[in-house]
Amino acid sequence: MKTIKPTEPIQTRGNLDKVVIENDVLHLAGWVASVDAGPVEGFKIVCAGKELTEFVMALGLDSPDVEEMFPNLDCSEKARFHINVFLNEQQQEQVRNSLIVLTPLFEGRKGCLLLDLLEPSLPLPDSDLRGFIGANVNFTDAAIEFLGYFLQKGGLKPTENVLDIGCGAGRMAYALAYYLAPTARYEGFDIAQPLIEWARQNITARFPNFNFRQVDIYNKLYNPDGTLQATEFAFPYEDETFDFALLTSVFTHLPSEEVRHYLDEIERVLKPGGRCLCTVLLHNEESQKLMEAGKSTANLVYQIDDYFATSPDVPERFIGFQEDLLMKWICDRGFTLQGKYYGDWCRRTEFTSHQDILVFQKDCSFVSRMRMFPKKIYRMFQSRNMNEKA
């Protein structure tokens, strides 16, 4: 099996602020700037899976706001762009309710994708449901931001099978639904019944290859009446089913024993060569200093066993791990780390997203899989004992 190594884009920042069809023209406006690769030279535009080639663009427009926010980016004072794509009626029908992907090009190299949904027909969960997962204001923004990471940092292809662990109301599924092919399988599970109910009624109803399931696992914050323990829960999927697993803001609410067990299960259900992208809060020298200076948005000051929490009474509110220790748990299971991207949760100045992001891959070499064999046998006996006890 071939190892998928996503081609890392060059470091850029940007945003697609306007995506609208007016008078047979698709208007795309926003800004983009690179860390050290000069100004943007052009774009590749893909909409509803098809490349659009008939467009005119204006680059290098004034952007005092971008310059103020990101003075260190190359040409941040001239980072705005405007693109007009001419569409006939048939094309307009095709691009409505679809995903738009802009690849900025710098000296022929790709920058980070700029994505948006044009007139999506999927409804949003109400503010109570969004509030429950802490996404009242940024539901679609986060969905689109992470789709970019899945594609460029995780190498996700439209035909691959995806597992969304702790999927909530399907925030990630919201954007994935516009990217994955109808033949790709998406499975999401979560412990909060109302979220899963919403996702089933609204996402599965429109995208039947998207399945959601509730499991009644205890979590003091999200499901205090849950009857199952996360550490004893076998993911309800066959071995080697998925190409890609994701956990957005889930390991940030699980104690370490549960994280280690979930890593075991991820290793089991991923195909050889499969990747996992998860967000975490990494406790390291830099984040510790920022926390001590009172700058961090999450103060992981309570050490409980081998993890850190912001609250001693409800540790599940926010949990972080010593970076080296978490890396060891990941490597112990035979995964190879592919990417580590620090976030601004502790208010560092150079960052990718809000939380820290890790991407790791299940090894596909025969030798390393044989190395994992004794651990697998041990785990099999463990789960058999648990089933016998139950």
Ligand SMILES: C[S@@+](CC[C@H](N)C(=O)[O-])C[C@H]1O[C@@H](n2cnc3c(N)ncnc32)[C@H](O)[C@@H]1O
């Ligand atoms: C901050 S929310 C993130 C939800 C979703 N991943 C997203 O990005 O919108 C954390 C989610 O983790 C879920 N969760 C907590 N403990 C879990 C567990 N042991 N297994 C699966 N999901 C869990 C919660 O119910 C909640 O939906």
